[in-house]
Every structure is written in C-alpha cells, then in structure tokens.
Amino acid sequence: MDILLMPVILLPSTPSSRNCSIHNDCYASTYSRIFSLWNPGYSQISLNYFHPTLVAMDLFLNSKVVGWVLVTTALYCIYDVVYRIYFSPVASFPGPRLAALTFAYEFYYDIVKPGQYIWKIQALHEQYGPIVRINPYEIHINDPEFYDALFFNDRAANKWYWSTKIQLQPVVQERIDTLISRLIDHRGTSAVIQAENAFAAMANDIVMEYCFGRHEHRVEAENFDPSFSTTSRAASHSLTLWKFFHPVLTLVMSLPESELCRLGDGIAGAPTMKHAFFQQIDAIRSGRDVAHSESSYATLFHEILSSKLPEHEKTTLRLTDEAELIVGAGTETTRWTLSIAVFHLLDNPTVLRTLKEELRAVDPECQGKTPLPTLQSLPFLSAIINESLRLSYGTTQRLQRVFPFPVVFERSKGGKVWTMPAGTAISVSIPDLHHNKDIFPDSCSFRPGRWIEDPALIKYQLAFSKGSRRCLGMNLVTAEIYTCLAAVFAKFGSAPLRGDKDIGILKLSDTTIDDVKLWGDCFLPIQKPGSNGVRITVGV
Known part of the structure; x- marks a missing residue:
C-alpha cells in the first residue's frame, strides 16, 4: 500500500491544496497520530500532502487491521x-x-x-x-380463527374508502363500455385476446383517473397496452429480491432512469415504477399537472396535497409509495380476479347459464348498464365474485404485523398456548385460509354455490385483508368487477350457451385450468412457467 501512496506523496503541491491546508491539517493532526501506531512512516508525511481517504485505504489493507x-x-x-x-x-x-x-x-x-x-x-x-x-425474526401462523385477532377492526372512518364507488361510477361504466366495443371489434376475427391485458387496461385507466384525474387510454391502445401491468408484475418479482438486499435498493433508486432501464425489468421493475410515480406526484406538487381541474369529482393526490395533513405525511417520496400501492393493487387485483372469473364461466356452462338467467331478470334488454346497487343485490353474481376473489387471493405475500405488546395464540382446536413477545413479526398468508379444507372443502374447485349455501363464509374472505389493513380501494375494485362481469355476460355467451340477445360468443383459446392456478408467490400470484394466461377469441 505504501507503494500505491508514493506517487501521490511525490506530487508537487498546488495552490488549491495550499489554500486547503487548514482543512488538511485538521485531518492530518488526527489521523497521523492514529496511523503512526500502525505505520510509523506516516509521521514523516508532510501535512500538505496528507489525504485521509488514502490513509483510510492503507489502514483497511494493512495486515494488522x-x-x-x-x-x-x-x-x-x-x-x-x-x-x-x-x-x-x-x-x-x-x-x-x-x-x-x-x-x-x-x-x-x-x-x-x-x-x-x-x-x-x-x-x-x-x-x-x-x-x-x-x-x-418472524413467526408464521396458520389458523383460520387467528386472522381476526391479527387484523382487528380499528379502521377510522375514511371518506375515500366509503365514497369512491359513488363518485367514479360514470368513469367505471364508460371504460367498460369502451372495453366491450373493443371486444366487438374483434368479433368474427381470428385474433386472440389476452384477457388479462384487456382487464388490466380497463382497471388501470379507472384507478389512474381516481388518483390523478387522467388516464392513458390503455383500453383503446393496440393490444390493450400491457406496459403498466407488465412492469407491475416485474416489480413484484424484483421486490422479492430487494427485500433481501434493501441497502442495495436504496443505491439503485439513486440511479438515473436511463441507467435503471438498462438493468432490465427483473431487477429494475420496482425502482422504475417508483421513478415514474415520483415524477407524477412532483408534477402535481409544482402545479405542472392540472388534469384534476377538468374533473367533476375530487381526485386522490390533488386532494391530499391540498389538505391540512402534516407536511411530513405529504412528502413526494411518501406519496410516491402510496401511488405505487394504490395504482398497482387497483390494476393487478382487478386484472387477475376478472381473469379467474371469465375462465371459470367459459369453462363451466352450467354456472354461466345460472348467471345469465339472473342478469336477464334485471336487464331484460341486455344493455349491460344495470345500476351497481342492483347488481350487488344479485346472490349468484355476488357468489361468483366471492369465489373469484377467493381463488385470486389479492396478494399471496405474507401479511405481517408487529405489535408493541405481547400477542397470545391458542390453537382453535385446542393445544398449547403461545405468547409472542412485543416487537415480534407475526404473519399469516391468504392462500392458507382460502384453501383451508375445513372451511372450503374441495378448495381448488370453482364452486360459487358455497357462498349461497353458507353466507357465514364471508368471514373468511380475506382478498382485501381486514380491519385497519383493509384495502382502501376495495369498494372501487368490487364496483369494477360487478359492473364488468354483468356487462360482458349480458351481451356475450359462450359456444355451448348463447342467448337470443347475445351479440357474440367468447371462447377460451389454448387455456387450461393450470393457467389460472397458483404456482408460486412473488407478492402477486405467479402462474406456472410458460403460461400464456387466459386467452379468448370473440365469435359471431
């Protein structure tokens, strides 16, 4: 190391280094005493040539250190x-x-x-x-009766949570009408539609309108512009990696966006999405984004930034995290739940027949514009949606909480009582509950009737979490799912089941039950490797 230091030591002094002699002396007077213990030669170095970084390198590489x-x-x-x-x-x-x-x-x-x-x-x-x-550090619990204890209902009233579905109903209906128009455009062609992309486009347009007062018109775009959904899923994969290397994530986040893109979606998915939302929030804060001024309803982030919340809760970075969660969840939960429902309805004519009969009773002309309160009162449609949510899970990642007090767990079937110390990370998993064989017999099968036979099952519906951790956008998502399924199947049938007023039929294309089964967990559900998802064609 002394050899590496020699060229620097022998360099002539420059005016700038002499101007900083007081600064150098402060470092030298401290470090030279310390390093002389390891290498007495340091005492011979002129203070004008002393550089603390080089000395630190020498200290680190010194064999004793x-x-x-x-x-x-x-x-x-x-x-x-x-x-x-x-x-x-x-x-x-x-x-x-x-x-x-x-x-x-x-x-x-x-x-x-x-x-x-x-x-x-x-x-x-x-x-x-x-x-x-x-x-x-983490304790995982698999007991259906423990979920209520973990997610007790301490939610305060929230105007966004309760009022969203009413304010945005016209936007929801307009985006669904546009989606149906796109399906009609494909009628009679050989084009294969990626159902997940279509539903993701619709959901993303709606949630972006809710958050920012504008959207990207992904429903009208070619192939339904799957860019956001693709990035969201890539982000969920990269988040699984980054949770093991969080300090590295901080470093990656500091890179310019051009450099992030070079890392690929598998690594840069989460940072890339965060960058995009950061710029969006910053544009609202600075006044460059005025999209909300043309809206007839309040939009989430404009309202938050103009609210009386403490400033530390309205920082751009804090709201960026909120935007990631709300837009990502609002897109992906709806996308996957609707894909699950459409697959099973097209795969099971008996279930589809019962649904169409129920829809026909409230919409005789098959217009697909039934008011949301009416749709929510339909028992079989509600059962289909609950079963689709059960098999789509919301998130497959472990739901974790840390309490400042000890938590007691006693198995619901009896057994040892465990006390988890304050500060312990305690987690549960939605798929564990949704596939509990005692609560949901034959849990991998799509059986909407179970929710009608036993209304108490709603207690075990955890797709939107519970209590204080319940999804803020639950009402918006359920409004989209009710309205979309009702509109699509009021107008379309399937190959074995076509109504007299149907304008076309939907058919599965190269899609099997394996394409909608849970294969793994990367925050969002993972399909089997090589799966092309739910693919449909539109027939006349």
Missing part, C-alpha cells in the same frame, strides 16, 4: 448464531434450525427456487403445527 476485521467478524457471527438459536425472544418457537439461523433459508425458496417459499411454509406447518418460526 485486516486481521482485526476478520477476528471481529468471526466473533460477531458466532455471537449471532448463539443468540438466534438460544437467546432470541422467539428461540423457543418450533421450526427448522436453519430458518432460525439465517435468511439464506428463505432466500433459497424465494429466489433460487423462485416463489416457492409459500409451499415450503405449508410443509413446515404440516411438520411443526399451526405456529412456525420461518426466519430469524
């Missing part, structure tokens, strides 16, 4: 191993030792075997019981 670093690191690792296994507040909870010891266990099943930790956790519950330690 490296030795101390290695010894300290080794001792810390030994301490961490002993602490996590024997002295951690959650050391007594059941689970594999390797999961308690290191996040590498979770990393393997989430990244190396992408999205498969959800299934490994289920296997751990079969081995250890309803409560399992799944990483050094």
Whole structure:
C-alpha cells in the first residue's frame, strides 16, 4: 500500500491544496497520530500532502487491521448464531434450525427456487403445527380463527374508502363500455385476446383517473397496452429480491432512469415504477399537472396535497409509495380476479347459464348498464365474485404485523398456548385460509354455490385483508368487477350457451385450468412457467 501512496506523496503541491491546508491539517493532526501506531512512516508525511481517504485505504489493507476485521467478524457471527438459536425472544418457537439461523433459508425458496417459499411454509406447518418460526425474526401462523385477532377492526372512518364507488361510477361504466366495443371489434376475427391485458387496461385507466384525474387510454391502445401491468408484475418479482438486499435498493433508486432501464425489468421493475410515480406526484406538487381541474369529482393526490395533513405525511417520496400501492393493487387485483372469473364461466356452462338467467331478470334488454346497487343485490353474481376473489387471493405475500405488546395464540382446536413477545413479526398468508379444507372443502374447485349455501363464509374472505389493513380501494375494485362481469355476460355467451340477445360468443383459446392456478408467490400470484394466461377469441 505504501507503494500505491508514493506517487501521490511525490506530487508537487498546488495552490488549491495550499489554500486547503487548514482543512488538511485538521485531518492530518488526527489521523497521523492514529496511523503512526500502525505505520510509523506516516509521521514523516508532510501535512500538505496528507489525504485521509488514502490513509483510510492503507489502514483497511494493512495486515494488522485486516486481521482485526476478520477476528471481529468471526466473533460477531458466532455471537449471532448463539443468540438466534438460544437467546432470541422467539428461540423457543418450533421450526427448522436453519430458518432460525439465517435468511439464506428463505432466500433459497424465494429466489433460487423462485416463489416457492409459500409451499415450503405449508410443509413446515404440516411438520411443526399451526405456529412456525420461518426466519430469524418472524413467526408464521396458520389458523383460520387467528386472522381476526391479527387484523382487528380499528379502521377510522375514511371518506375515500366509503365514497369512491359513488363518485367514479360514470368513469367505471364508460371504460367498460369502451372495453366491450373493443371486444366487438374483434368479433368474427381470428385474433386472440389476452384477457388479462384487456382487464388490466380497463382497471388501470379507472384507478389512474381516481388518483390523478387522467388516464392513458390503455383500453383503446393496440393490444390493450400491457406496459403498466407488465412492469407491475416485474416489480413484484424484483421486490422479492430487494427485500433481501434493501441497502442495495436504496443505491439503485439513486440511479438515473436511463441507467435503471438498462438493468432490465427483473431487477429494475420496482425502482422504475417508483421513478415514474415520483415524477407524477412532483408534477402535481409544482402545479405542472392540472388534469384534476377538468374533473367533476375530487381526485386522490390533488386532494391530499391540498389538505391540512402534516407536511411530513405529504412528502413526494411518501406519496410516491402510496401511488405505487394504490395504482398497482387497483390494476393487478382487478386484472387477475376478472381473469379467474371469465375462465371459470367459459369453462363451466352450467354456472354461466345460472348467471345469465339472473342478469336477464334485471336487464331484460341486455344493455349491460344495470345500476351497481342492483347488481350487488344479485346472490349468484355476488357468489361468483366471492369465489373469484377467493381463488385470486389479492396478494399471496405474507401479511405481517408487529405489535408493541405481547400477542397470545391458542390453537382453535385446542393445544398449547403461545405468547409472542412485543416487537415480534407475526404473519399469516391468504392462500392458507382460502384453501383451508375445513372451511372450503374441495378448495381448488370453482364452486360459487358455497357462498349461497353458507353466507357465514364471508368471514373468511380475506382478498382485501381486514380491519385497519383493509384495502382502501376495495369498494372501487368490487364496483369494477360487478359492473364488468354483468356487462360482458349480458351481451356475450359462450359456444355451448348463447342467448337470443347475445351479440357474440367468447371462447377460451389454448387455456387450461393450470393457467389460472397458483404456482408460486412473488407478492402477486405467479402462474406456472410458460403460461400464456387466459386467452379468448370473440365469435359471431
């Protein structure tokens, strides 16, 4: 290292370095005393040529320092191993030792075997019981009666939560009418429509209008412009990776947008989306975005920025995070739920027949414009939507909470009582509940009738979470799903079931049940590798 320092030491002094001699002297007087302990030669270096960065490099590479670093690191690792296994507040909870010891266990099943930790956790519950330690700090619980305790109802009244569906009903109907027009345009052609892209375009236009007072007209675009949905799904994959390397994410976020794009969607999906929303919020804050001035209803982020909320809750970065969550969830939840519903309705003529008969009773002319309150009163349509939500999950990521007080868990079927210390990360998973064989027999089958036979099942509908963590846009999403399904199937039938007033038929194209089954978890549900999703054609 002294050889590397020599060219710098031998360089002649410059006027600028002499002007900074006081600054250099401050560093030199401190560091030269320290480093003379390691290398007495430092005492011979002129203060004018002293550079703290180079000295720090020499310190790090000095063999004695490296030795101390290695010894300290080794001792810390030994301490961490002993602490996590024997002295951690959650050391007594059941689970594999390797999961308690290191996040590498979770990393393997989430990244190396992408999205498969959800299934490994289920296997751990079969081995250890309803409560399992799944990483050094997190306890996972699989018990249907524990969800209410974890998500108790402490939601304060929120005008956005309750009023959205009323304010935006005209926008919802207009976007759905445009979607049906696009389906009519494909009638009688051989074109294959990616149903997920069509529904994502509709949902994204609506939620963008709700948030910003404008949208990108994705429904009218070629192939329904799947760019946002594609980025959202890429972001969900990259978020799974970034949760293991959060400091690196901070570094990546500081890169220019042009550099982010070069990293590819698999790595840069989440940062790229965050950049786009950051610019959108900043444009509203600065007054460059005035789209809301033409709206007949309040829009979310313009209202927030003009509200009396504390300024620290209205920072651009804070609202960027909110925009990511609201627009992403508002697009992807609707996209996947409608895709699940359409597949099963086209795959099961008996279910579709019952639905069309119910719709015909309230819409004899098959106009597809039935008021939302009327649609929500239809029992079979509601049952179809609940079953579609059950099999679409909302999010497949573990729902985690940390309480400032101890939490007690007692298995609903009896057994040991566990007390989780204050500050413990406690999680549950929606797919565990939605596929509980005691609550939903034959849980992988699409059976809307179960919700009519047992109305109490609604207690176990967790697609929008519960209590204080309930989805803010739940009413908007359900309004879209009710209105869209009713409009589409008021006007279209299927190959084996066509009504006298249907304007066309929808047919599945190269799509099987495997294309709508949950294969893995990357925040959003993952379909099997190679799946093309739900594909349809429109016949005359």
